[in-house]
Amino acid sequence: MAPPDFADQDAFPSLASLPTTEDSDEGLSGKWWLVVQIKERMTITKPTVVAADREGVDLAVTFEEAGVDESAWRKGRCLVIPQARRTVGKATGFVRVPEGQAGSVKTVPGGWDVLRRMGDVSDSTCAGCGGEGTSRCLGCGVVRYCGKECQVAGWTGGHKGECKGFKAIREIWGDEANE
Ligand SMILES: [Zn+2]
Ligand SMILES: [Zn+2]
Structure with missing residues (x-):
């Protein structure tokens, strides 16, 4: 297989270039994945991690449903969130995984360095x-x-x-x- 082109910032955007939860679907085309590297698990009420995007910018990722399997969420690994949207109106970066979509979020047991090496x-x-x-x-x-x-x-x-x-x-x- 040809590995995905992780240098492609349309397919693998940074937090800042994600569409927001207030953007309409109009004008959004194709698929994109937010890839973030886990820094720590911060679950209090909802499953949450603090992670860094491709530019090293921190954000929180929160899952809206309980019972998500958090066992694979280890520090240094990547979470892959398809069609992620940035929540507006928060001082810090914030991405919510809507109810029913936790299953589409995957874990890569490696960081951005592993993703980049795969391209070579x-x-x-x-x-x-x-x-x-x-x-x-x-x-x-x-x-x-x-x-x-x-x-x-x-x-x-x-x-x-x-x-x-x-x-x-x-x-x-x-x-x-x-x-
Ligand atoms: Zn191998
Ligand atoms: Zn050889």
Whole structure:
């Protein structure tokens, strides 16, 4: 698969460039995802995290429904919120996930650095030596290697820390990114 282009700020906007809850649907086209990196969980009454957008600007993300599974919300991971809108009239950044939409919000076990690295992965050559990438990593199905030696070196050399993140990205955007 071709990874999504995370540099595309129309598809992956910052908090400041999100449509607001008061904007009409008119003029909004296509799909967008707010990707934020979790800083801390702040659930008091409603499930809430404090997170940073792609520019490092802090915001709070609150879910309007109870019973949301928060177990994957660890510091440093990313939340992916489709069609997110910014709530107006708040001093700080604020995004609400409406009732019934918590299921569309996904977690990537990795930060923005993992997302950006995914964009550099070759779909044909070995990630180790640059030779022919004849096999894929079984974990993520994304990174290619020429053989066992490069695979082991790649794993201990850093892929271990990004493999699960790559897998999640592939599962979220897999076919959609190729549309
Ligand atoms: Zn190789
Ligand atoms: Zn992998």
